[in-house]
Amino acid sequence: MTTLATVLTREERPRRPSALAASLTFGWRAILKIKHVPEQLFDVTAFPIIMTLMFTYLFGGALAGSTKEYLQYLLPGIMVTSVVMITMYTGVGLNTDIEKGVFDRFRTLPIWRPAALVGMIIGDVLRYVLAATTIMLVGLILGFRPAGGVVGVLAGIGLLVVFSFAFSWIWTMFGLLLRSEKSVMGVSMLVLFPLTFLSNVFVNPSTMPGWLQAFVKLNPITHLVAAVRFLMAGTPDAAETMWTLAASAVLLAVFGALTMRLYNRK
Amino acid sequence: MSFAVETTGLVKIFGDNRAVDGVDLQVPRGTVYGLLGPNGAGKTTVVRMLATLLRPDGGTARVFGHDVAKEPDAVRSRVSLTGQYASVDEDLTGTENLVLLARLLGHRRPAARARAAQLLEAFGLTEAATRQVKKYSGGMRRRIDIAASILNTPDLLFLDEPTTGLDPRSRNQVWEIIREVVAHGTTVLLTTQYLDEADRLAGRIAVIDHGKVIAEGTPGSLKASIGAGTVHVRLRDPGRRPEAVSLIAATLDTPVQLDSDPVALTAPAASAEQAARALGALAGAGILVDDFSLGQPSLDEVFLALTAQGAPA
Ligand SMILES: Nc1ncnc2c1ncn2[C@@H]1O[C@H](COP(=O)(O)OP(=O)(O)OP(=O)(O)O)[C@@H](O)[C@H]1O
Numbered sequence: 001m002t003t004l005a006t007v008l009t010r011e012e013r014p015r016r017p018s019a020l021a022a023s024l025t026f027g028w029r030a031i032l033k034i035k036h037v038p039e040q041l042f043d044v045t046a047f048p049i050i051m052t053l054m055f056t057y058l059f060g061g062a063l064a065g066s067t068k069e070y071l072q073y074l075l076p077g078i079m080v081t082s083v084v085m086i087t088m089y090t091g092v093g094l095n096t097d098i099e100k101g102v103f104d105r106f107r108t109l110p111i112w113r114p115a116a117l118v119g120m121i122i123g124d125v126l127r128y129v130l131a132a133t134t135i136m137l138v139g140l141i142l143g144f145r146p147a148g149g150v151v152g153v154l155a156g157i158g159l160l161v162v163f164s165f166a167f168s169w170i171w172t173m174f175g176l177l178l179r180s181e182k183s184v185m186g187v188s189m190l191v192l193f194p195l196t197f198l199s200n201v202f203v204n205p206s207t208m209p210g211w212l213q214a215f216v217k218l219n220p221i222t223h224l225v226a227a228v229r230f231l232m233a234g235t236p237d238a239a240e241t242m243w244t245l246a247a248s249a250v251l252l253a254v255f256g257a258l259t260m261r262l263y264n265r266k
Numbered sequence: 267m268s269f270a271v272e273t274t275g276l277v278k279i280f281g282d283n284r285a286v287d288g289v290d291l292q293v294p295r296g297t298v299y300g301l302l303g304p305n306g307a308g309k310t311t312v313v314r315m316l317a318t319l320l321r322p323d324g325g326t327a328r329v330f331g332h333d334v335a336k337e338p339d340a341v342r343s344r345v346s347l348t349g350q351y352a353s354v355d356e357d358l359t360g361t362e363n364l365v366l367l368a369r370l371l372g373h374r375r376p377a378a379r380a381r382a383a384q385l386l387e388a389f390g391l392t393e394a395a396t397r398q399v400k401k402y403s404g405g406m407r408r409r410i411d412i413a414a415s416i417l418n419t420p421d422l423l424f425l426d427e428p429t430t431g432l433d434p435r436s437r438n439q440v441w442e443i444i445r446e447v448v449a450h451g452t453t454v455l456l457t458t459q460y461l462d463e464a465d466r467l468a469g470r471i472a473v474i475d476h477g478k479v480i481a482e483g484t485p486g487s488l489k490a491s492i493g494a495g496t497v498h499v500r501l502r503d504p505g506r507r508p509e510a511v512s513l514i515a516a517t518l519d520t521p522v523q524l525d526s527d528p529v530a531l532t533a534p535a536a537s538a539e540q541a542a543r544a545l546g547a548l549a550g551a552g553i554l555v556d557d558f559s560l561g562q563p564s565l566d567e568v569f570l571a572l573t574a575q576g577a578p579a
């Protein structure tokens with residue numbers, strides 16, 4: 001029989017966990033939450049499937065003559081769009097999570113400060129992988145045939161996940177900055193729609209007016225989509241890949257820092 | 267250096283609301299210190315500043331000699347906070363919550379599991395170990411909150427209104443836990459809205475209202491400064507109330523209040539002996555009494571008395 005007296009006996013304290021160990025522990029928390037509320041996986045499976053089917057059959061005939069042909073162009077782009085859109089749930093989740101008392105406890109623990117947020121995003125990265133995999137399977141069923149093979153596809157998904165991890169820090173910032181879940185959603189949509197649609201996801205930018213082409217060229221999503229396309233086609237493009245990785249580093253540095261500032265103040 | 271907590275002129279301002287307005291506290295080590303005050307007094311805000319969750323806007327606060335603003339990590343490694351609202355993850359089970367926190371404190375997986383099982387048993391939660399915390403009763407939830415705070419026995423434990431909303435039995439369990447925690451050398455800073463709770467547990471009490479400490483001292487000295495409590499009397503015959511009023515007023519030497527209930531009256535008493543004399547006087551005059559009790563002063567009465575006396579701090 002364990003009594004209170006036994007558990008209160010002072011024992012030597014373990015060393016505080018490393019930054020990585022603490023982050024992974026918070027990642028484990030995110031996985032436990034998925035286990036207890038599996039409905040949340042609906043967003044990362046049903047939504048991408050619908051996106052893929054919708055755009056393939058909506059535009060396929062008109063834009064490329066046949067859906068199968070269009071799919072070869074569209075699939076990497078639709079995968080990027082879906083996963084990047086899913087990143088916004090990071091902000092929404094944080095906004096609801098942080099209002100609860102448990103974050104007060106996390107913030108009084110003597111651990112590496114960003115760990116709670118990094119762990120949360122590690123959990124989200126798993127969702128990104130799941131969403132990307134779902135889309136790839138749907139694509140393969142519909143007739144997508146990546147020339148890059150398994151390696152090309154995995155490399156493409158890998159690059160997308162790296163970018164999405166960095167991109168998520170925009171949403172953690174908004175999740176901390178804005179008052180309600182609804183306003184986080186609103187801002188997310190405002191940012192995500194232009195960013196994903198005004199890109200090379202759906203059509204070749206050469207058909208667009210000049211001013212729009214200028215925006216599309218600057219849009220990091222354009223470079224990400226191009227890089228993923230090339231990787232999956234088996235013709236990796238070093239410039240596009242580097243561009244994407246550099247954009248990821250900048251996003252992480254800027255929005256990671258802003259997020260931590262807000263987190264420490266909250 | 268001998269104090270667990272020492273604050274001087276602590277201030278926190280939200281907009282134009284001075285939620286904490288110049289609080290001086292000295293909490294001796296190894297004791298329970300009660301922070302007593304009504305809703306909105308500033309108790310939670312004080313605790314959050316001491317637990318490094320909020321930056322003070324003025325004054326200083328030291329926890330075991332470490333400044334909360336300048337050395338937050340040193341403070342964090344010695345304190346634990348059980349917040350006013352659920353301070354564990356409601357979506358996770360009891361075991362998962364404790365294992366998660368044990369891991370974050372640096373325990374390896376097997377040690378974390380063992381520690382979690384031990385705490386659940388000690389807190390009578392073994393049966394609920396695999397249930398989500400959101401399905402716990404109020405009393406169980408409070409216990410898991412406190413269990414989560416003593417995964418590593420802290421040197422200072424903040425308990426923010428640990429018994430608000432609990433039934434008498436659960437409240438007693440929490441009191442027992444607090445006594446045990448202090449017996450093992452942990453200092454406890456307890457906030458409460460109940461005088462009797464502070465009275466039973468705390469070695470010293472600070473009464474706080476509108477962000478200011480309006481009285482400080484041992485429970486005994488605080489009560490002595492406002493009288494022992496209130497005498498509540500219920501008479502058999504409402505017709506004899508005027509007579510009873512004059513008798514009691516004479517014995518207790520205080521004004522008597524008439525309740526809306528025609529057989530009831532109340533009056534403050536300076537001591538239990540005086541109250542007993544009042545009962546004797548009623549019996550001597552042949553006035554039949556259905557109920558006679560000496561109640562602890564309520565928090566309301568404490569405030570009324572303290573503010574009426576011009577706030578002796
Ligand atoms: N984050 C905040 N932003 C703005 N005002 C706040 C904030 N937190 C507290 N306040 C205000 O500060 C004052 C003190 O609040 P606090 O929560 O410290 O009181 P309390 O004594 O803990 O009350 P209760 O018994 O209801 O828990 C209140 O007027 C409250 O409205």
Ligand SMILES: [Mg+2]
Pocket residue numbers: 309310311350426427
């Ligand atoms: Mg409070």
